[in-house]
Amino acid sequence: MNAYVNQEILNNIATIEFFHPEKNSLPSHILAQLVETINSVGNNDVVKVIILKSGGDKTFCAGASFQELISINDAATGKIFFSGFANVINAMRKCPKFIIGRIQGKTVGGGVGIAAATDYCMATQFAAIKLSELNVGIGPFVVSPAIERKMGVSAMSQIAIDANTFYEATWAREKGLYASVFESIEEMDEAVQKFAEHLCTYNPEAMLEMKKIFWRGTEDWDNLLAERAAISGRLVLSDFTKETLKKFK
Template sequence: MENILINTENRITTITINRPNKLNALNAETIAELSNAIDQVEQDDNTRVIILTGSGEKAFVAGADIKEFADFNVEQGKELAARGQRTLFDKVEQCSKPVIAAVNGFALGGGLELAMAAHFRVASGNAKLGLPETSLGVIPGYGGTQRLPQLVGKGRAFEMIMTAGMINAGTAHDFGLVNHVVTPEELMPTCEKLAGKIMNNSPLALSAAIKAVNAGFKDSVNGYEEEIDQFGNCFGTEDFEEGTSAFLNKRKAEF
């Protein structure tokens, strides 16, 4: 892969967008590589948690590569958004393994949309987040108009989209857009520490929880019914047997 790096240690796989000279901007090739990487890592038995980040300290992802679509027509624009959502952003959100976005520096446009597709976000203190698309005569097309209101509320989402401005890490934390704000030096260690806590728990239960939580944000799905199904399915797993046995015998579960 030309534009991303993949590294696995202690069952944590870090996927790094590696285009520092372009502030890690998402072009078509990078989106395709990220899509393939998510597929690959999701099937990797040696991976329990995924961390998404950008190379360097300046940017997580500073947006899309605008020159790729500056001359697109209506149908090409629709296909660009549909393909991106289908092949990457929805795939990250629906990944059966927990995905943490380590937001270092700028997370703008498609970069913020990628971070929002992750299951939760940790930001460095120098992070700047925003959806500047309306300043270019377009709107967010990779799920930003849907996921941002889910995270920060309709009013704040409208303000961020309509002003096309950036917010700092502290404001993002106040809004609920990021879970934690740490120094740049603490960013990856904090994400790895959180990943370690996650890995204490059942991989099958975590996957079920991801499906149940995501279902609550789909108009065509009854989230409560999905929770019932996933809850029941857990009873048929070895992880449930191990977890309950460990609890009853006052020992640590080994999943």
């Protein structure tokens, strides 16, 4: 199957689904489509709640596209690539609607940042998380503000430093990333749908004002995440990272 970003609006609920055949990794064009779609449904008066999900029944998101990382040859291109993740997180942050995350399986790197940028996140027991960036000589610079906001500095630094370990979904729930963890995708989907339908009965103006409060203190993220993207864009050119990425060719 080809990569895609799809949207569906039904009964005031917008469902955004992204997919990539390489374990739902996120190349630049998919990141750009996600930003466009989040902005579009967020500004649609028909929509009261958004569900964000990925295709397939295994990996939620493998993070950055290694094929695209390998092709980066200058800092400007690197900054542009990592800005794709910054743009998605900022679109989610600024979106006037609550975004419910639906995490069916393992999520790595940028995928953890996207899960953390949702307003409410549900997962299955298979949705372990890992920040693997340090393994390739970079670091989770762009996504760490969103993860730190949701899980705290201690949990974020733990998984950022221990870059070779998957942390179980129950651990992620204990640290605040997931609100609930379910034994199966079917149970999770039922809960996500029921929760979204219930949110649709709330006052949209009240939810908007609540979202503003939840994200208070992140007003500088347009600049902050751009600065972080520049750091990653520079480090991806290091000899260490270039040699490491060759293993993924």
